[in-house]
Amino acid sequence: MRVSYYPGCSLEGTAKSYDISVRHVCRSLDIQLEEVPTWACCGSSPALKMNRLLSTALSAHNLALAERQNLSDVVAPCPFCFRRLKSAQEEMARDPALRQKVEQTIESQVNGNLTIHNLLGFLTERVGMKAIGEKIRKPLTGLKLIPYYGCYVVKPPSVTCFDDPANPTSLDEILRAAGGEVLDWDFKSECCGAGLSLSKPEKVCELTGRLVRDAAWRGADAIVVVCQLCQANLDLRQREIGLTDKKEYQLPVIYFTELLGLAFGCASEQLGLDRHFVDPLAVLKRKGLA
Amino acid sequence: MFRLTGALSEQEFLHHVVQRSGQNLLECLQCGKCTGGCPIASEKVSGPRRLIAEILSGMRNEALKNPTWWYCVSCGTCMTRCPVDINMYQVATALCELAQEGGIAPSERDIHLFEELFLKSVEKYGRVKELRTVAAYNVITKNPLKDMDKAVTLMRKGAFSPLEILSGWAKDRKVSRIFALARRTSEGGHE
Structure with a gap:
């Protein structure tokens, strides 16, 4: 199985243990993690609080980058990155005016057709307990x-x-x-x-x-x-x-x-x-x- | 239930907050389930129920100076429990934007400073450089050695390298441009 991987800033900073153990576990389960090229920060809670358009735009930028990988699923180990990706995709689907504003801000299109997983959900629901149990x-x-x-x-x-x-x-x-x-x-x-x-x-x-x-x-x-x-x-x-x-x-x-x-x-x-x-x-x- | 009075203060403030946040605060029952579960509510920080009451009553200054929305970490507990599905962290964003536009000084300067430094890093490099952001925060708050013993232990264990603070200066111009365009659109006013 091949999926997009959006590690987020902490996993290349102070949470390297998370990143290396995620990569190890996925390798063992024959899951190929394709890191989203040139991914950016989701803005985390500071962007979410200070500027709604910016916050949605940063996640939309990451969605647009992930969509170009032509994989159906994206996995985020960081729960906040996960939630921001999901929010952005869902808010744009619901509100065409917002989508237009966001697309103008990131200067690219977002199709909004990715399946976005947090890592725990991806392993329990998509990979399944049986496959995990066997390893x-x-x-x-x-x-x-x-x-x-x-x-x-x-x-x-x-x-x-x-x-x-x-x-x-x-x-x-x-x-x-x-x-x-x-x-x-x-x-x-x-x-x-x-x-x-x-x-x-x-x-x-x-x-x-x-x-x-x-x-x-x-x-x-x-x-x-x-x-x-x-x-x-x-x-x-x-x-x-x-x-x-x-x-x-x-x-x-x-x-x-x-x-x-x-x-x-x-x-x-x-x-x-x-x-x-x-x-x-x-x-x-x-x-x-x- | 809150009853509109038609006062000018409602048109000037309440409607702005409702429009920007997309949250119909008029449905708020003032039941208090939000504040009951809010992790940051305390004697000093009112929590969402009172904050909404202030907005509904047109108390613009009180609401924009209420520390609740600065403290809010968008945990989503209030929204999970709210009987009318009010998303409080979107209300927080609306209040933060209105306070900035109204030139109201942040009531929680430490939180504001950290969030500014965080976003500065993202704006420049496309990603937050955690160590540099923490160091900048500690220097500006005149506490440069804060948690230094912990940092040393983590460095010794290889959790991170002190060299990381000096590396990774590559700029992400695309993200800087997103910041610029988002600001321009936001300043152009909301619909």
Whole structure:
């Protein structure tokens, strides 16, 4: 299977572990990722807030570039990029005047006929659990995992059209298929503070604190994420959260593709597991998985 | 339900926000489910319900200075729960554009600064250069060593290289042009 791949800025910056593990997992599943040539940033929340036309235009520009690849599907690992691509395509289909304005802004046409996937949806729905199950060589036996979806991949459902916004289960399914023990909890799609990490770190600590506290209380070995913003906010703020609670939190925060790669039999260093702030390797070694 | 009074303030503000955001705020029931689930609502940040009440009541200055829409990370929780499907982050965009046009200083300067720096990077290079954006933010806010210990740990682990801050200066002229054209169209006024 060949699909367009839109990695987004973080995956070539601070979230390289996500990018390399995505590429590894897809290679193992015989999926050819064709990177969208000269793709641009989706503008993320700053563009979305400050200028609606700009925000839609940036995603439309990426859609136009992807359409030229002549592939029917585009996959975005970053949930925000995914949501912006979907929004842009859908808003232009609904509003011909907006479409015209956007096309004038990007100086090219957008056909609007791509199937846009977030990576989790692509793997669970398009590739399928059966194909994934067949590749498992080293099940994640005995690993207690907290599935954390965050907001952007499921909310708002009118845009994402994916899973259940309050109680999503696709990540649970994938982790179970990989042999992990999936723990239930109440914060599956609660916010981590997202883009406020730099400007309002105290807000991020407040929000991630709820997640880390609950995951620790449930005896998790790791929190599993599908979003690089969730990863960074949870991975980097545990010391501050611990200071408030007078505790020391050391809860690894891992991309689901890293765990899938491990279960497929790949070495941990090749998946970027050695690059996180809170070290996941110790617990993985203890369980005989790394 | 909100009842229109026909006052001039409604025509000047409420209708603008409704038109630009494409969200019919007149349907708002003021039920509060939005603020109940809003991650950024706090004692200091009112959340969406009150913000909508301000817009409906024609309180232009209060609404444009309300920190809620600056804090909004467009998580989509309010829209997920709203019984009349109001998309709050599109209301946030409308308020941000109206505040800029009205020359109203951002009520949340830190958030505004970060978002400006982020977009500057995208405008120039087509992509956000994360490390450079973070460094610029920390220097401008006079806190250049903020989170430096964390950065050093991540660098030691190979999560990123300090050289990245010095590389990748290639410009994306196509994206710069999209920014210029989008600004020109936006300044030309909305329909």
